[in-house]
Amino acid sequence: MALNTKSKNITKMVVAGALSATVFSSAAFDDATALLAKQLKTIEPPTPIKRVNPDYPKEAAIEGRTGWARFSFIVEPDGSVSNILKLDSSGSEDFERASIKAIKRWKYEPATVDGKPIQRCFNTVQMDFAMKGDGNSEYAVRRRFSTKYNNAQQALKENNLDEAKELIDELSSIKNRFIAENNFLQTVKSAYFKAKGDKIRQLESLSNISFAHESKKSEPHEFAVLHQQFVLAVELNRLKQAFDVYEQLVELPSAKDYLSAYKETLDKVTAFVASENNIAVNSIIDEQPFWSHTLVRNNFTFANIEGALSKLEVRCNNKFHVFNINEQSSWQVPESWQGCSLVVYGEKDTRFTLVELAKSA
Numbered sequence: 001m002a003l004n005t006k007s008k009n010i011t012k013m014v015v016a017g018a019l020s021a022t023v024f025s026s027a028a029f030d031d032a033t034a035l036l037a038k039q040l041k042t043i044e045p046p047t048p049i050k051r052v053n054p055d056y057p058k059e060a061a062i063e064g065r066t067g068w069a070r071f072s073f074i075v076e077p078d079g080s081v082s083n084i085l086k087l088d089s090s091g092s093e094d095f096e097r098a099s100i101k102a103i104k105r106w107k108y109e110p111a112t113v114d115g116k117p118i119q120r121c122f123n124t125v126q127m128d129f130a131m132k133g134d135g136n137s138e139y140a141v142r143r144r145f146s147t148k149y150n151n152a153q154q155a156l157k158e159n160n161l162d163e164a165k166e167l168i169d170e171l172s173s174i175k176n177r178f179i180a181e182n183n184f185l186q187t188v189k190s191a192y193f194k195a196k197g198d199k200i201r202q203l204e205s206l207s208n209i210s211f212a213h214e215s216k217k218s219e220p221h222e223f224a225v226l227h228q229q230f231v232l233a234v235e236l237n238r239l240k241q242a243f244d245v246y247e248q249l250v251e252l253p254s255a256k257d258y259l260s261a262y263k264e265t266l267d268k269v270t271a272f273v274a275s276e277n278n279i280a281v282n283s284i285i286d287e288q289p290f291w292s293h294t295l296v297r298n299n300f301t302f303a304n305i306e307g308a309l310s311k312l313e314v315r316c317n318n319k320f321h322v323f324n325i326n327e328q329s330s331w332q333v334p335e336s337w338q339g340c341s342l343v344v345y346g347e348k349d350t351r352f353t354l355v356e357l358a359k360s361a
Contacts (some may be wrong), residue, residue: 001293004226007091029248046075046108046120052251054102054127057094061131064140065178067092068210072322077117081106085192085322085343087124087292089206091185094282099127113318128212145171152188156195164192172287183209190228192244200284203232207241223254230262232348237281239269240294273297285346294341299357301330307350330357 060067069089073081084103089096103125111120141149152167171185190205206229211222226249233242246262249255255262272298273279283291285307302309302325309325316337323329325344334342342354 054098091182311345
């Protein structure tokens with residue numbers, strides 16, 4: 001969780017240079033800060049007026065394929081929906097397209113602050129596609145997928161990482177996957193990245209495994225996956241994710257003997273967030289053209305950019321802003337902006353460090 005001495009010194013040195021620069025002093029926030037400080041007394045969330053259900057893709061219906069897709073979006077002051085962002089899915093592009101088409105047609109009574117309409121960010125929704133009367137479709141795995149998956153697992157057992165990578169790429173190229181197929185894919189990917197020592201991508205793969213459609217028989221497996229997520233989220237400073245995973249773990253019988261240890265760890269995380277240490281989050285733009293992160297502090301900057309970052313979206317419960325990114329910029333989000341998440345866009349394989357700054361930095 002804490003930075004080691006070497007990396008912390010490097011990070012503080014880079015950050016100090018960024019804070020002394022005048023390229024960006026968060027002045028763009030000033031007017032909004034003064035206004036929101038006065039207004040944030042009575043916040044009413046948006047309420048749906050019209051929510052169109054997505055059409056079930058014809059090919060998926062013929063195949064008996066089920067799936068899901070999860071999105072973030074913004075409700076504008078006029079009640080319309082904008083900036084729809086696919087967060088993750090079961091791997092079926094046709095479900096994703098159908099979902100976006102439907103969400104674009106939604107209409108809301110906008111969120112208000114003291115009676116005045118405002119943007120409402122970080123709204124999320126999961127679209128589930130299920131066939132009536134078929135309780136087994138979420139467990140379906142096609143033969144060609146099963147063969148490649150088993151071969152990939154065997155390659156990993158033999159430590160043949162090149163062959164495993166090739167087979168994983170072939171599995172990933174299957175665009176319209178069954179739920180079980182996507183879960184198997186993410187499982188073998190997490191094992192591959194663990195073997196490679198790539199903890200960032202290992203956590204990403206584990207996070208893309210869904211248990212929403214699984215039976216109670218899978219509970220031990222769900223615990224094993226969530227336990228790995230928790231450990232990696234803490235180690236990689238994905239601290240809000242660690243708390244979110246803990247909320248899932250407390251619901252599982254298999255986790256009961258570990259809850260006191262999880263709670264003790266989160267107490268240390270809470271103390272770390274309140275400390276004078278900077279929080280460094282190493283990141284990578286991977287399969288999607290963006291990376292997202294929920295902040296635990298209000299001040300942040302970027303360092304150690306290897307590649308190209310193009311755009312930053314700051315999505316808070318009651319505000320939305322877009323900025324360019326460079327290593328000479330730092331941001332201070334007003335205290336009145338609650339529940340802020342970042343969406344960072346850039347070229348594939350770009351690596352960088354998000355630094356959540358201590359108040360004294």
